[in-house]
Ligand SMILES: O=C(O)C1=C[C@@H](OP(=O)(O)O)[C@@H](O)[C@H](O)C1
């Protein structure tokens with residue numbers, strides 16, 4: 339699918355962004371491992387989360403929906419998953435794969451998991467290594483680094499794992515495997531990554547403690563089915579936050595967005611850059627904080643984004659790079675080497691595509707230097723099959739002079755199937 343974007347005069351109005359992708363994945367996983375029924379509202383109907391649902395159906399879990407964001411899971415209990423008859427298909431989803439590998443590591447049976455062309459190039463040794471130390475056996479290319487991977491699990495022992503990367507997928511894979519081991523499993527990260535797994539484990543009744551950058555889970559918990567409402571995804575809200583920030587005289591409200599402090603770095607960064615961001619109606623959905631976000635544009639100025647801030651906005655960097663292209667001065671992103679192993683090499687992809695809009699960009703090994711403030715020129719750009727690139731380039735097109743075409747934009751459905759409708763609703767031509 340090719341998406342054509344015309345510049346807009348303003349963004350105005352109010353929308354609700356779809357459910358959070360990270361939290362939707364975890365809701366299915368913990369619902370499947372709990373006893374009793376779990377009902378999830380505002381489940382993300384994106385392709386990634388549907389892949390997780392299908393994997394659990396293959397593992398014998400009875401799941402109804404999602405219909406209009408409502409998903410009902412009849413939990414199988416910690417020991418109730420069944421050996422799958424077919425290869426599990428994680429599609430484009432790194433989260434599905436890495437978290438599933440943690441769960442499969444705990445199962446006394448054999449399973450095989452694979453993904454699409456992009457996912458089958460992404461590194462998995464970061465989880466198969468610690469999970470092997472716990473006792474799981476893997477078979478896969480490049481010393482168990484690449485999908486497809488075969489897993490023979492069961493009889494896990496707890497570990498204290500020190501992760502070289504601040505990654506919620508690594509942390510979650512080890513913590514989920516830790517559910518199947520007797521005793522305490524801990525993960526220590528260099529800086530804190532998103533903590534949705536910890537929060538949801540507690541919500542389902544597990545014992546999880548956090549001390550600094552170390553998280554510990556007590557094995558063999560009694561997980562009880564629960565009801566939960568998934569907050570709106572701040573990573574989806576991000577596209578409209580930046581769009582409103584870069585298009586003069588815009589003001590929009592995004593309702594019911596998750597503002598978990600391990601995820602909400604974009605709010606702080608856009609404020610630093612000069613955008614007006616206000617949170618109202620702060621409330622809780624289960625263990626997760628939520629607010630309505632009001633954002634208005636202004637003259638944006640450059641900033642530096644590095645260190646412990648990076649994991650708090652890792653998926654928002656493509657669209658923040660667009661904000662940087664529209665901001666006066668040079669914005670630097672550092673310590674973001676992880677972007678090279680996402681759905682595409684997002685550092686290389688951003689450098690190439692922003693240059694097509696006329697922005698001067700320097701590619702760094704672990705980030706980007708963006709010389710912003712010149713007017714963008716509409717162009718034809720590629721998505722690299724990466725949903726976040728497609729939507730970030732659409733936002734750049736809104737602020738550009740002339741028309742922008744995004745090739746291969748269908749991948750937006752991975753995390754935000756209704757993106758174009760939401761954009762049309764907010765656009766004032
Ligand atoms: O745990 C999660 O739900 C996610 C963690 C992040 O990946 P890493 O753990 O690889 O940083 C993020 O990029 C991804 O979109 C979702």
Ligand SMILES: C=C(OP(=O)(O)O)C(=O)O
Nearest residue numbers: 430431432433653680726
């Ligand atoms: C990196 C992402 O997802 P995943 O790792 O789950 O494919 C993302 O959504 O930007």
